[in-house]
Amino acid sequence: MEQLSRSLKLKNLPAQVTYEYQDHWPEKVVQFGEGNFLRGFVDWMIHELNKQGLFNGKVVAIQPTPHGKVVPKLNAQDGLYTLALRGIENGQIVERNEIISSISRGINPYSNWAEVLKVAESPDIQFVFSNTTEAGLTYLEEAYDEQKSPLSFPGKVTAFLYHRYKVMNAKPDAGLVLIPCELVEGNGDLLKELVLRYAKEWKMPEDFITWINNDNQFCNTLVDRIVTGYPKDNIGEYRNLLGYEDVLLTAGEPYHLFAIEAGDDVTKRLPFHQAGLNVKWGPVTPYRELKVRLLNGPHTMMFSVCYLAGVDTVLEAIQDPELGEFVKTGMIEEIFPTVKMEEEEKRAFVESVIERFENPYNKHFLADIGMNAIYKYKSRLIPSLLDYIRHTNKLPQSILFSLAALIVYYRPTRKEGDFLIGRRGNDEYTIRDNKVALEVLANAWEQFENGGEDVTRLTRSILEDNELWGIKLNEIEGLTELVAGNVSRILQDGMKESVKKFTKANV
Structure with missing residues (x-):
């Protein structure tokens, strides 16, 4: 040829x-x-x-x-x-x-x-x-x-x-x-x-x-x-x-x-x-916020929820009835209102993001999105979380369900080299993050596994770490209890069933 x-x-x-x-x-x-x-x-x-x-x-x-x-x-x-x-x-x-x-x-x-x-x-x-x-x-x-x-x-x-x-x-x-x-x-x-x-x-x-x-x-x-x-x-x-x-x-x-x-x-x-x-042409900051919040934010919000529910790619996640509904609800109802830009341009961007998620030619693996996920959550979702609370005086349910899923995703079965190893069903996965994040999550889960903490104490010990999140999340009224409740349900019912119940209750 x-x-x-x-x-x-x-x-x-x-x-x-x-x-x-x-x-x-x-x-x-x-x-x-x-x-x-x-x-x-x-x-x-x-x-x-x-x-x-x-x-x-x-x-x-x-x-x-x-x-x-x-x-x-x-x-x-x-x-x-x-x-x-x-x-x-x-x-x-x-x-x-x-x-x-x-x-x-x-x-x-x-x-x-x-x-x-x-x-x-x-x-x-x-x-x-x-x-x-x-x-x-x-x-x-x-x-x-x-x-x-x-x-x-x-x-x-x-x-x-x-x-x-x-x-x-x-x-x-x-x-x-x-x-x-x-x-x-x-x-x-x-x-x-x-x-x-x-x-x-x-x-x-x-x-x-x-x-x-x-x-x-x-x-x-x-x-x-x-x-x-x-x-x-x-x-x-x-x-x-x-x-x-x-x-x-x-x-x-x-x-x-x-x-x-x-x-x-x-x-x-x-x-x-x-x-x-x-x-x-013009200031880049508004478009950076648009991309970080409405493209990167949903990526981070979905990865641990959807991966632990049994799917491997963004396409599989968005095509699943419950998982797709979870992602779209969080993006449109919780993140979308926090972005400062003209409504028409925001809506056009959201539509393009959903089309990109549904692209049958791209294999975007959730495990790749999950690398350094604590920092990504801090930079991509915490600003939307805080703005949502400020504007509505309510807690964003989908964003915080994804935070509970993130905590469960970081539950290690063992350590291997510089990283932690987690488990999804019969499969193992590598948890890659910076040393501080891995130590905080590993220590919190170790206390829990050894019977020294219940789910609420486990959750609080993670959320109170200012270095991880840039804010003491446990000081936000009702947040620790909500996240701990979701962690408990995920541990008890598994992710797939928990998402199904969450979707029915919140959509």
Whole structure:
């Protein structure tokens, strides 16, 4: 089977694959990272702009780590790859397969730093995108050598900007718009802070630092799309569908959200919204709260309840009558009212979340959602819990049932290495969390198992720990008793029966 490239007879593609390619456009974007997410998100968006004649520019992808394997594959395919989007959109199952042509080439900076610096000299370059994971947006002490690529991502950006500053004589219009996509709050501010730190420690001129501050924009962002990457489990099906070999085939969901804090000039030069893309220009915080509360919050609320009830994935959970009802009730009746945003936009987001949960192509495992679940509960659900109580003077029943389920999920049968081992029926599962959380839960359950505590004391000893929850939850009137009652029922009746009774009583 022939490999995807420009030499492939792309006019004879099957009807299920779309393709538009133009190669005469200049490189306008430098991208640090070439992984699945950027190719399934940013590069797809640039491709959409190009198709509609709204950008007419290409992306240069820079390999972020010394051991990357994508750049050779990308260049072998002339920058082309297929994006397969599968899921539910507006109530309909959609399957789109499109060859993306927005990337011009990839560069390995560790073997070809001079080529990266040539890109820095180009007056056509306007934007820098990145996704180097949370670990990439950190400081690494290293020396500056203008002949070699720095190892860290912020170091590369600093060296890239410094070379551009020198070659282009510090002109204001040589400044770039930097749009990091790492899942870190205030990612643009953090990147700028790191660049300035490197500039000072590498003793670069004060005029360069002034140019960074005055003539370059660092944008805070929020990104949201599930990109699962190369579909190795069903690659045979894709090969038959496409009719060619694509080693960079990337799969993802149709839903996408990109919130960007930037000036009006950026919105004009990157008119994502004109292309019909779900890009929100302006403050990121409201969209971060929307995502954390109404997507991540329900994930955390469902995982222990549904896993202990016997299902393994989000799809199985949402399709189960009682479990699905539990999740939707908690999300719509308890979390939804606490989110500060226009009603119409909130409702549209909730509908999209439910469609994403029901996506038959994504295997989102509840056990994965359960990693570091105490911290996730603290950051994703405690704010909604407190706001709900503040607004209604009532306790949120679903959120607190999920808290009881979380406590039961953390009941260990034994310890193995740094983690605890729990049991679901005849199966064991690994409880992964930070050392403090595991110790608190393990000690509380040990006291209970040894007969030193009843369920109420067990629950209180866990809820009173301020370090776990950021608040002494046991001081909220009636909360400990409600959670303890749910813990007791789950232990006595099992999770599946407890959810059934809970749903009948509260829905």
